Amino acid sequence: MTDADIARFLYREARLLDERRWDEWFALFSEDGLYWVPLARGQTDRETHTSLACEDRLLLRLRIERLKRGPPSQQPPSFCQHVLQVPEIAATPDGWRTHMPFCYAEVRGDAMLWLIGTAEHDLVRVDDAPRIRLKRINLLNCDAALPSIQLFI
């Protein structure tokens, strides 16, 4: 796989979220996959320091199934748009590590929320395709007072 393939994988990952295709997005994670939004800059501990989100496949499945049920807070529903920068890609022993600045907008009714940060993916090769072992989202304002953020960044 070339760097262009990896970049395409990341673009598609964001697009699946923007199009609310959560089951297809979920399938991109490895069995031990994790979606992590740290609360502190440079956070390394996710066991004894809390996070904005830290979700394994069970919790991701919960969030997805909840969204599909149309919970109270999704009336009206939220929509999101990722705007991505070309990722930096480095090889690791069993895959790739990528670094990709992004803008993210989430709208619901008349309200729009903007977030800016970098996404860091640890990708692992499974059956000759990349799978997400860790998607780490470093929000520029991770320690700020934030309103509800309802979809996946």
Add this chain to the structure above:
Amino acid sequence: MGHYHDNPAAIRALLRSDAVHRDVYLDPEIFALEMQRLWARTWIYVGHASQVPNIGDYYATTLGAEPVVMVRQEDGRVRVLRNRCAHKGAKLVNTPAGNLGRFFRCPYHAWSYHLDGSIAAIPKRDGYTHTRFNETKAAAGMAAVHTAGHRGFIFARLSDDGPTFDGYFGAALSSIDYMVDRSPVGKLQVAGGVLRYLHDSNWKMFVENLNDTMHPMAAHASSAGTAKQLWAGKPADAPKPMAIEQLVPFAESYDFFEKMGVRVLPNGHSWTGVNFSIHSSYAAVPEYEQAMIAAYGEERAKDILGTVRHNTVYYPSLTVKGAIQTIRVVRPLAPDRTLIESFSFRPVGAPDVFLRRNVTYNRLINSPLSVVGHDDQHCYRLMQEGLAACGNEWVSLHRDFHEDELGQRDQTVGGTSEIAMRNQFRAWSMFMTQGAEKERR
């Protein structure tokens, strides 16, 4: 002056024995008066002593509308000072926490202050010699506010008028005791970071919700109900992830929450989970239980571990979950804007699993990304907008109201009663009107 400022009768008329007028959530004048009266004359949570362990350590926050700073003194005590330069009013610290060394120093004109707030130095001080400066409040430096604490939990009262600390909280302090005593050495440390969740709704909606046991099965069906479904069919001996253990009980029945019980005390304080709570069925940790028995003796250890209150409201600014050592701190910003800051604690001397549990709970429930929080916050906002509807200006608090609850100081009733909210508003009305009468004297 608006409608309410000089009119305690109008404020009193906002509360019936079983209903409250919508203005308490919507009216900007009421909000301003709440900050001047209720939030100034009651004891407001500032922070925990473990946030300022060393001399010169500070933690800055706001109480009502006022910036304050909690600082560890040279003599080891903790004081709360108004975070304002005596000169032109600049805030003296502008980061949430840090260490001052021995002095506050204003970045504007280099006025400096001792840790107790008294003036240490003013550049070219002789310029004040022939002035009336020394007769003003400014000459005393940074003003201290009344500070009191209970087992590391530091509260302040901004006004010189108001109840004593012990008189204000009374038996409600037992929830802090039970929380702290879950440490075998009787000590908690703030740990694991603070989640800061901005709500676009009135602060009282949040505080009321903490003892509202009729909403979880409805508002949280989408999160707790889904968690229950996802775990259904797993073998009974499958190791239960913390997230499942913590989320599923939110889907408990009306009967469960009724039997939990609620106790109300004077001045708006209350707790749900008198008998048991959604935190009662967490996995046991035998080595810890042994350590607790060794520390407290069998009977007291059993009492501590068997007391699993749901939420205790330290009206109006703090809510406590003793069994899982997390607190939520209420910071009103505007009639329709409230910041909720949630902290977790390490029970000193207990295994790490407890801090992991507390940190996990804090994230699952109190994060701006929480699937539980989203539905609460959404419902508060619906009320904030829906109350604009005319025709009925009253919010119903009738559930399980009985005339004989009026005038009783300490009551325990079925957990689904709305008595805790009525109790909060009775305190609210008292402080909001006592204030008016004092101002007019």
